[in-house]
Amino acid sequence: MRDAESWRSSVELEIAEIQTDESTLPAVGTVLVSAPLRLAMGGGSAAE
Secondary structure (H helix, E strand, O other): OOOOOOOOEEEEEEEEEEEOOOOEEEEEEEEEEEEOOOOOOOOOOOOO
């Protein structure tokens, strides 16, 4: 499909911890997440 519309979204997330199968670990930094779809505009919300 040559003329098909295509989306790619990316967002920077500030993180405070990382959860694994065994525990929650402290962490500080920024993670760049990219997805092959259009993400909703929200911004500024905390997520778990």
